[in-house]
Amino acid sequence: MPTMTELAEITPLLRRPGPWTVAYVDGPGSEPQVIEEKKQDAVRRRLEDSGAPDADVEAIASALRSGTGLPAPSARYLLAADGEVVLDAALDGPRHGSEIIAHTPVPPLLPLLAHQDAGVEYLVVETGREGARLRWERAGRPSGEPLDVEGRTDALPKVQAGGWSHAKHQRTSEEIWKLNQREVAEAVDQAVREDRPAFVPIAGDGRARQLLLADLAEESRAIAVEVDVHTRAAGSDDGALESAIDAELDRLEADEVTTARNRAETDHGRRGAHGSSDVMKALQEAAVDTLILDERLWDEERTLDALTDVPWVDDGDRLGVGSLGRVPAADALARAALLTDARVLVELDEFDEPDDERESRGTREPLAALRWPAV
Template identity: 55%
Template sequence: MSDQRLVDLLGRSGPWTCAYADGPGVLPQVEEEALRRSVRERLAQAGAPPEDAEAIESALESRNGLPSPSARVVLARTGVVELDEGFIGARIGPERMAHGPVPSILPLLRHLSATTRYLVVETSRDGADIRLETSGHGRSDDHTEIEGDTVDITKVQAGGMAHAKYHRYAENVWKHNQDDVASAVSALIREQHPAFVAIAGDVRARQLLGEALTDTERALVVEVDAHTRADGADSAELDAALADAIRERMSAAIGEVRDRAAVDSGSGGAEGIADVVAALQQARVETLLLDARMLDDERTLLALDGPPWLAADESERLGTTVLATVSVAEALARAAVLTDARVLIEEEETVADDAPRDDRPVREPVAALRWADDADASDQA
């Protein structure tokens, strides 16, 4: 979903009913119905009005085209579903059912934080399939098929001068086809700004495509040594490469926030609840980083109906109305979205199923700022 759509949603008055649950599964119909009834009953226990609980139950009944497992975030208000987002893969954390003056957006942000937009190019000597993907969506945002020249595309063993002639001709056909592929890839890079470009397919076609791209474009390339465009090809290698690339870029984004927050003795960032709250109140936060464990933190802040959007106590509300007392993580995330900041959530490292959970403390929130502390001083000088 777009950032502006979420901002618009947060600007609407409550109360809100929120459900974070599993998407449609493969269980028998009677068991799936029982799970949906359970969601409705738990929403009622959380204080949701019947019309909201019924609207969410009805939304969960409709299949959204995602394979199982999937996760679903549904927000309702006055009996109307205002948001219904599905994501491929299992839930990230426990189910959550809530009702209150402000919507619970952390389950949604947790999934959005992990999404990455990228290009997949499956190429061969006669063309390519190009897909613009967003991780977790289960569908292509855009699909382009390049059908190149296939006349005399295969090198032949003619012998002598004829062999060299046919060899050069086939190479020229391949190169022309990959030039067309490169033009389409370049246009998508300029327009869509993907995090990376995964290129799979025939070895020679990948080489020619790489040569046709600029240095800047090649820096985005993740090459996959698999001919996935061939009939009956297995996509396992490509899928694994995509998963690795997504994890690497998420890790790099988190590292960048921490690095920026620490530069110049920390003047470019804020760390800790008090400092991050102050930065959000001034709309200085560019990217907010939250530890996933903070989602269970029992500390609270005040959610306000206008700027500065959050407060530690009544003295900081600056003429606004307190909508609710909410968890620290919800308050910080809400204020970040409303001030056009990016929200990243640092998930736990994957461990074996039987391994004990690391008993570490919750990491304090960190923010990379739009301008440093010393900028204020220089402006006033």
């Protein structure tokens, strides 16, 4: 899946020395303004208690008073240094995990990594016999103006005249449907070629879906996800379409982790690094292509040195390079991975309901798929 924009924005900042002031909080909600202001005041007080400089506190407090443009639920990640907000990320979807209010040598990375799938864009197609509506979405929300593909509507719907006239109308209607779906297919193919959606969910009239899928180019058909629901019908429920999109996002994420794990096990395991120590060494050599971290690693007390320069991470020796300090091992490894252009995937705990207990299991050790075989 595509890397989220905010990760690309924070990576160069990771080269800069800290300390940093960070606030990862809920985005604006539907509460009255007075309630929102009380929440902002609470964040300010917690920032002051964290030891953050007054200038950083004021910069973040000022930013919180402005909106994000995202509907609720959403989250917000604010990073400040030297009295300036250097990253203000409005994140689709609810906050993942606890709020983070801190003054720290290295920016906490779990919030941005946890929201990566919110950056995945896909093209939703709702088709009918008269044409279709195409719309780009990200995390279940529109990310652009919809495009209506309007075909011919004469001879629609099929008439029930009977005899020769009925058969003639049937043939005419079918040909018009085919022409309409051919136009839709051309629009979808162009969007796939030019803008590369992660996938294309296709809902709508059953016969229209069938004709559209038959006309799509191979590249488009490969990422099409047919959803058996007629969303263009009056009174239709979009629940099935939303569920299909969520399932596809989950599948893409799981596939990416599985692919990385399989790569790490090839060549008798020489294409992978297993465990914190081996992963750290691979990162020091810039040999990591994809790093997989368990969300629960952030809950542990393990720490590593975040270094000021290459090789970016170490455990005590520092290799003649300055240290920003001991930081959570997960953040140290993720930071080194981003600074060496590696992909970072986080295995998140999944909950059906916010208050559900987590699965009882131990923390999975870090795993990396390498760019070249280990010696």
